[in-house]
Amino acid sequence: EDQVTQSPEALRLQEGESSSLNCSYTVSGLRGLFWYRQDPGKGPEFLFTLYSAGEEKEKERLKATLTKKESFLHITAPKPEDSATYLCAVHPKGSNDYKLSFGAGTTVTVRA
């Protein structure tokens, strides 16, 4: 069965303290891996899509990387506005064309 595990569940950072979030996945094959940001009471906001091992994407203070078994979301010099829950989702090969497997998320709190 496809599994997506995110760690840690919660992360408290001081402003400027860089850190990484982990998304490990066990799937039969990968069509794509997605990172979303979700603020309380709102829908997930798309950040990145990664398709193959070795791929990296950046946006402002965020950088996502992908290996064959996991993805990391690196937050460099975070600011309080980076506080949110970060969701990882995997689109496995062998699943129907449109179903993603989501992790439970990592809730990041950045203190000023």
Next chain:
Amino acid sequence: DAMVIQNPRYQVTQFGKPVTLSCSQTLNHNVMYWYQQKSSQAPKLLFHYYDKDFNNEADTPDNFQSRRPNTSFCFLDIRSPGLGDAAMYLCATSGLAGVGGTDTQYFGPGTRLTVL
């Protein structure tokens, strides 16, 4: 800006009283999804439409129905809401995945449903 819109943002209903949530999109995407998300949990796919082709998840209760009258609009009907149906309901859209491919899902802001 192209977007996914959900109305209302907050919905309060009574136990057993039918409720309809709506979603519209300006992205002209072929695929629309409905997810249920409970507090501190991952979104759970209820069903999706590929154009007018309806695809129900095996574990979606019969209490949940959906309609897609045209490309832009999709509705979620909860026929007899129970206390356990209180949650955030998320609508998402995507383009075509293609054989073996994938396409990004874009989410709306969600509707928070409260059942009294």
